[in-house]
Amino acid sequence: MSIFLEACRSLLKPKATLRYPLGGKDLLQIPDGYRGKMALKREACIGCTICEKDCPSSAITIITDQKGKRPVFYLDRCMFCGQCKESCPTKAISFTKDFENASYDRKTMEVR
Amino acid sequence: MDVISSTFQLFIFPGFLFFILLSFLFEWVDRKLYAAMQRRIGPLYTGPLGLLQPIADFIKLIKKEDLTPKYSDKKIFNSVPLLMCALMLTVMLILPVAGESGVISFTGDVIFAIAAMTLFCILIFLAGFSSMSPYPLLGAERAVLLLLGFEIPLMLSIAGCCIASGSIEVSAIVSWQASHGWNIFGPQLLGFAIFLVAIQAELERIPFDIPDAEQEIVAGWMTEYSGRKLALIRMARNLELVFMSALAATLYLGGPMGLAPHWAEGIAFPVYFLLKTVAILLILTIIRGIFARVRIDQMVAFAWRYLIPLSFLQVALTLIWRLI
Amino acid sequence: MSSSYERIFNLPLGPQHPALKEPVLLDLKVEGEHVVDVALDVSYNHRGMEKAAEYRTYVQDLYLIERICGICNIAHTLSFCQCVEGLHGKEIPERAKYLRVIAEELERIQSHLLWLGVAAHEIGFDTFFMYIWLDREISLDLMEEFAGNRITTSYNAIGGVKRDMTPEVANKMKKGMDKLEERVKFYKKVVLSERTVMKRTMGIGILRRDAAIQLNAVGPTLRASGVDMDARADDPYAAHSLVPFKVVTDDGCDAFSRIIVRLDETLESINMIRYCIEKLPPGPLLQRLPRRVPAGDFLTRVEAPRGELVHFLRADGSDKPYRYKVKTPTFSNLAPLREMLRSKGKYVVNVADVPVILASIDPCFSCTSRNEVVKSS
Numbered sequence: 001m002s003i004f005l006e007a008c009r010s011l012l013k014p015k016a017t018l019r020y021p022l023g024g025k026d027l028l029q030i031p032d033g034y035r036g037k038m039a040l041k042r043e044a045c046i047g048c049t050i051c052e053k054d055c056p057s058s059a060i061t062i063i064t065d066q067k068g069k070r071p072v073f074y075l076d077r078c079m080f081c082g083q084c085k086e087s088c089p090t091k092a093i094s095f096t097k098d099f100e101n102a103s104y105d106r107k108t109m110e111v112r
Numbered sequence: 113m114d115v116i117s118s119t120f121q122l123f124i125f126p127g128f129l130f131f132i133l134l135s136f137l138f139e140w141v142d143r144k145l146y147a148a149m150q151r152r153i154g155p156l157y158t159g160p161l162g163l164l165q166p167i168a169d170f171i172k173l174i175k176k177e178d179l180t181p182k183y184s185d186k187k188i189f190n191s192v193p194l195l196m197c198a199l200m201l202t203v204m205l206i207l208p209v210a211g212e213s214g215v216i217s218f219t220g221d222v223i224f225a226i227a228a229m230t231l232f233c234i235l236i237f238l239a240g241f242s243s244m245s246p247y248p249l250l251g252a253e254r255a256v257l258l259l260l261g262f263e264i265p266l267m268l269s270i271a272g273c274c275i276a277s278g279s280i281e282v283s284a285i286v287s288w289q290a291s292h293g294w295n296i297f298g299p300q301l302l303g304f305a306i307f308l309v310a311i312q313a314e315l316e317r318i319p320f321d322i323p324d325a326e327q328e329i330v331a332g333w334m335t336e337y338s339g340r341k342l343a344l345i346r347m348a349r350n351l352e353l354v355f356m357s358a359l360a361a362t363l364y365l366g367g368p369m370g371l372a373p374h375w376a377e378g379i380a381f382p383v384y385f386l387l388k389t390v391a392i393l394l395i396l397t398i399i400r401g402i403f404a405r406v407r408i409d410q411m412v413a414f415a416w417r418y419l420i421p422l423s424f425l426q427v428a429l430t431l432i433w434r435l436i
Numbered sequence: 437m438s439s440s441y442e443r444i445f446n447l448p449l450g451p452q453h454p455a456l457k458e459p460v461l462l463d464l465k466v467e468g469e470h471v472v473d474v475a476l477d478v479s480y481n482h483r484g485m486e487k488a489a490e491y492r493t494y495v496q497d498l499y500l501i502e503r504i505c506g507i508c509n510i511a512h513t514l515s516f517c518q519c520v521e522g523l524h525g526k527e528i529p530e531r532a533k534y535l536r537v538i539a540e541e542l543e544r545i546q547s548h549l550l551w552l553g554v555a556a557h558e559i560g561f562d563t564f565f566m567y568i569w570l571d572r573e574i575s576l577d578l579m580e581e582f583a584g585n586r587i588t589t590s591y592n593a594i595g596g597v598k599r600d601m602t603p604e605v606a607n608k609m610k611k612g613m614d615k616l617e618e619r620v621k622f623y624k625k626v627v628l629s630e631r632t633v634m635k636r637t638m639g640i641g642i643l644r645r646d647a648a649i650q651l652n653a654v655g656p657t658l659r660a661s662g663v664d665m666d667a668r669a670d671d672p673y674a675a676h677s678l679v680p681f682k683v684v685t686d687d688g689c690d691a692f693s694r695i696i697v698r699l700d701e702t703l704e705s706i707n708m709i710r711y712c713i714e715k716l717p718p719g720p721l722l723q724r725l726p727r728r729v730p731a732g733d734f735l736t737r738v739e740a741p742r743g744e745l746v747h748f749l750r751a752d753g754s755d756k757p758y759r760y761k762v763k764t765p766t767f768s769n770l771a772p773l774r775e776m777l778r779s780k781g782k783y784v785v786n787v788a789d790v791p792v793i794l795a796s797i798d799p800c801f802s803c804t805s806r807n808e809v810v811k812s813s
Contacts, residue, residue, distance in 0.1 A: 002626050004402045007149040007563060016151040016570050031581045033599065035590075056496040081499045081590045086598060150566035246447045250469075250787065318560055319632055327455040327558045327791040404632035405560025407788045408469060 030097040035080045037098040038073055038111055044092035045070050051084040051093065060084060073111040075101050118215075126209035126382070128201055134386075135350035139166040141390060142353070142397050149401040166350070170343050178339030185242035192239040193341040196232065196348035200355060203228035206282055207358045208367045209385050210378065212290075213283035222280045225359060226267055229314060232352060233259040236323065239345075240333030251332025254408050255323040258313055261415030262320075266310035268423035269303040272430045273363045276300060286367035294366040299429040304364045306423050308392075311356040312399055313411070315349070319403035320411060354389070357396065361388035443467050447787065451480050455558060455791035458801040462777070464790065471785040474777040476770060481805035489760040494520055494594060494729060497757065504762060505803040506587050507550065510536075510543045511740035512762075513592040515747035518673060520594050522734040523751050524725050531719040532596035533675040538609075538712045539583060539591045540674070540738075541705040545616065546575040547741035548698045548705075551798045552623065555695060558791040559636040564626065571619045578612045581605050596722035606713050613706050620706070624699045627692075637692040641776040641793035642783055644689055653772040654765045655743020656701065657797050660694040662687040667739035678715075681708050691796040698798075727755045740765055742798045764803040773797050 018027045030036070047069030052060045059077035062069050071084075071093075085093045103109055121127055140155060140163055147154030155162030180186055203225055205215040214221075233255060240252025273295055274280050277288035289295055296304050313320035324332030331337075337345055361367065365388045372380035406414070447466045451459035459480035465473040485504055489497045501516040502509045514536060521528060553568035576586045582605055583589035583598075591597055601609075627633055643653065648661035658665055666683045668676045684700040686693035731753040738745045743765030752758040776793050779785045785793070 002622070002629055003564060004398075006567065006622075006626075007398070007401055010151045010567075011148050013151060015148075015153050016573075017153045019153070019156075031577075033584050034580065035584045054493075054495050056492065056499040079499065079588075080585070081502075081588075082584065082598065083495060083499065083590075086593065087495070150563050151570060152566065246445065250447070250466075253468075318562075321560065322788075325560060325788065327560065328788050330454055401563045403561070404556070404564075404630065404636055405788075406632060406635060407786055409786070410635055 025100070030099065033095075034097050034099070035082050035095045037075065037096050037101055038078075038084070039094050039096055040071065040073075040111065041092045041094070042067070042070065044090045046090055046092075048089060050087045050089065054083050054087040056081060056083060075109040075111065076106060121215050122205070126207070127205065127215060130209070131201065131204045131351060131354060132347070135347060135354045136166040136170070137163075138354050138357070138390075138393055139350050141393055142400075145394060145397045146401055149398070170347065173343035173346065174340050176339040176342075178341060179336075181243060181245060181336050183244045184336065185244065188238050188242035189336075190341070192235055192242070193337070193344035193348065196235050196239075197344050197351070199228055199231055199235065200348050200351035204351065204355055204358075207355070208282060208286055208362060210368065210381050212286050212367070212369070217281065217283050219281050221282050222270060222274060222285070225282075226270060229266070230259070230263060232348075233263075233314075236333050239337070240323075243333070243336040245336055247329045247331070247335045248333045250329045251323045251335070254329075255316075255333060257408055257412055258316070258320065258323060261412045262310045262313040262419070265306050265415065265419040265423040266314065268420075268427055269307040269310065270363065272300055272303040272423075272426050275427065275430045275434060278434075282362060282367075285363060286369060289366040290369045294364065296364045299426070299433045300364060302422065302426045302429070304360070306419055306426065307360055307364070308395060308399070309419065311360065312396060313415075315353055315356055315396070317396065318400045319406050321405060322408050322411060325405055353393070353396075357392035358385070358389045360392045361385065365392075444472060449790060451477075455794065457554070458799070460799070460801045462790065462794070464777075464787070466787060469786050469788070470779055471777060471787060471790060472779060474774060476774060478770065478801055478804055481802045483802075483805070486760050486762065489757055491756065493755045494727065494757065497760070498592075498594060499590065501760075501762075502588060502590065505764070505800055507547050507800065508543065508740040508742060508745070508803075509588055510539050510591060511738050511745050512747075513590075514540060514674070515736050515738045515745055515762075516749075517592045517594050518736040518738070519734045519747055519749035520729055521725070522736065523729050523732050523749065525730075526595070526723055526725060528596045528723050529720045530675075530717045531600075532721050532723075534679075534712045534716050535597045535601060535721070536592060536674040537676060537679055538601070538709050539589070539597070541708045541712075542575060542579055542582065543589075544705045544741045545702050545709075546572055546579065547798075548702045549575065549620075551698060551741075551795075552695065555637075555691075555792070555795050556633075558795045559633065561630075561633065564623075564633075568623065571616065574612050574616055574619075578609055581608055593722060595725040596720075598721075600721055601713075601716065606716075609709065609713060613710055617703065617706050620699060620702050624696070627695055627699065634692060636789075636792060637690065637695060637796075638688075639690055639692075640785075640789045641691040641694075641796050642689050643772050643776055647775055648689075648772060651771040651775055652768050653743075654768045655739070655741075655798075656694055656697045657743065657769050657772060659683065659685045660697045661689045667737040667744045671737050673736065673738060675712070679708050679711055691792055694796045728753060729755070729757075742766060742800060743768060762803075764800065766797070766800045766804040769797040769799070770804070773799075 020027050049062050051071050052062050057077050057079050059074045060071045063072055144154040155165035158164045158168045206221045208214045236255045237252045240248040273285055277285045316323050324334060334345055368381040368385035370384040444465050444467050447464040449462040449464055450456050451461050461477040463475040464471050489500055498513060502513045504512050549568055549572040553565045556564040580586050583591040643661050645662045648658050662685055664683050664685050669683050681704050684697050686697050729751040731751055733750050735748045745765055746763040748761040749757055750759040777785055
């Protein structure tokens with residue numbers, strides 16, 4: 001009987017389904033500290049390569065640019081565990097709230 | 113002229129096309145209300161408010177690959193979906209939609225309706241049995257057990273209506289209700305409740321969806337069907353849903369008859385028919401939403417312990433009512 | 437030929453079946469609607485994780501171990517971290533211990549609600565299932581605020597936890613707990629008053645107290661047979677020795693009492709989280725530990741939502757494990773499951789009861805499948 005009353009109440013309540021992809025990105029509330037696409041503070045990075053060694057899914061490779069060594073993140077392999085941020089001695093790596101990373105092109109899934 | 117009008121009646125309104133479209137509408141109402149009870153949206157994107165979603169599903173299934181299992185009894189297996197649709201469409205014609213009587217009307221058409229319901233169960237059994245696979249076999253076995261449990265209360269509750277109006281013709285029952293008041297207001301109220309429970313079982317909907325219990329035996333007797341055949345079976349089941357709720361409206365809620373000025377009867381009666389049938393459908397869907405599935409032995413025990421004695425009581429009450 | 441040959445036939449339930457969320461084969465011997473015997477085959481999902489753990493460093497293993505099971509990821513990482521910390525012989529900070537309890541209990545809430553929804557679905561009660569999973573979203577959203585992700589949280593780190601609980605999150609958590617408590621109480625009322633739910637679960641999947649102990653059942657399955665056994669109380673880890681809670685038991689021994697035990701445990705977890713938020717001590721979060729782990733053996737028991745989880749680590753002094761071994765609760769519950777699925781005397785199992793019984797142990801076969809069983813014959 002209680003489930004019948006609950007069902008009647010539910011008929012009047014707003015729907016719980018979020019029409020996410022068609023209703024727009026604003027429907028979802030992404031909390032602070034969400035682990036989305038990562039960002040690198042280039043000036044803080046010292047090129048120590050610890051992040052490359054610690055990455056569990058080998059999603060980081062180290063390249064050399066004009067300022068020295070720096071990591072490149074491959075989002076197609078990344079599992080967003082956050083270990084690179086943990087391991088970084090200078091806190092150069094941070095995570096943004098950007099979660100819509102799927103793409104047809106692998107080139108767009110690199111964070112340089 | 114007569115030929116054209118009866119052809120129109122047979123194929124367009126209130127014939128095959130009308131009922132098929134109605135069956136799609138009913139599926140939509142059923143899904144939408146069921147979703148609303150669960151705080152979901154339900155069908156949404158195809159057509160306004162997802163109204164065309166059942167039709168889209170039907171077309172999708174028709175386009176899909178049609179498989180026949182190697183060891184099945186192919187003749188029976190392939191003919192059952194067609195027979196189901198044909199049976200349901202034929203028996204639909206006795207339903208009064210725009211007046212007192214349906215497209216076809218004869219003495220004893222109530223008995224024809226009961227026979228069609230039983231035949232539908234037998235077709236289900238054939239479908240499961242000819243598939244030669246363990247899940248459909250169990251499903252078919254369960255469908256027959258369901259028939260054993262719920263056919264008698266169903267027939268007895270219909271018999272109550274027939275006794276009350278003193279006729280076994282649908283049009284006579286409808287006109288009797290028009291002059292004496294709806295059957296539901298009287299000793300038939302109990303019969304109405306029994307009828308609703310029994311058709312819920314006949315339609316294989318929760319709590320009595322035992323022959324195609326998804327979590328136990330996959331899709332039950334329909335497991336091996338795919339593509340066109342599955343589309344036809346789904347349509348036949350939707351037609352059965354329309355038929356059962358329309359029959360309930362006809363027998364207990366006075367059919368399409370209602371208050372209307374004489375000139376507007378042609379429009380008002382089908383509208384009344386729709387309103388009453390959808391009202392029955394809403395009750396059926398709410399029942400579907402608030403129960404868990406019972407087990408087959410519990411179901412048969414429930415039918416024989418409570419429903420059948422109650423339906424006998426109801427027939428006796430009707431007889432006493434009539435004698436007074 | 438005997439007549440029993442014709443009456444008994446095989447009904448394979450799985451590896452692909454709507455009642456199952458994961459691959460397992462229940463080969464049922466069926467006589468009409470009655471199950472006579474059952475053979476279990478669980479090795480469809482072997483992923484070689486224990487071997488893979490030997491080729492990765494401890495830091496990387498943390499995330500591999502986390503992925504043994506999505507639902508009980510915190511219990512798995514907690515066990516792993518305890519193994520490593522144990523070999524180092526270091527205590528983690530007090531605040532981290534409390535935060536680990538919060539994370540673990542939050543996980544228990546979402547796992548039990550998930551299970552309750554699945555159980556409702558298995559008895560064909562889809563409306564109930566939808567309501568429960570809607571309220572499970574509350575706990576998942578809290579988890580996302582608290583740990584950064586809904587399921588694979590990456591919350592535990594070797595030597596502590598990764599992130600702190602801010603006052604805002606604590607406030608949200610308190611509010612969410614109030615809402616969840618109200619809803620779980622409502623579900624208990626529904627379960628105790630709905631006739632069809634009781635009809636489908638009472639007297640189903642009976643596991644007597646002595647059989648449960650003998651066959652080594654764990655977790656809510658064991659506690660629903662009236663045995664007071666819980667790793668959190670018997671062998672306290674993290675802050676469990678400081679947080680008061682009651683071990684929930686029930687003497688019903690059937691699927692219904694497993695529902696009641698899990699619902700009561702959810703209520704207990706809600707109270708534990710409230711207590712932890714109230715008593716959260718200040719201090720650091722992480723005790724940095726060296727990457728090389730001293731040689732030795734270590735074994736931990738953690739009470740995962742599904743039951744007692746055992747992790748074993750043998751280290752040889754390098755930065756990679758020498759051997760890693762996991763025993764999941766579902767593995768322990770398989771023998772009791774077979775006992776529950778066999779008709780014996782007056783106790784009859786119907787085909788319709790099989791999904792309910794299977795769901796009642798809260799199976800997780802992708803966790804279990806790492807334990808490959810090699811038959812001798």
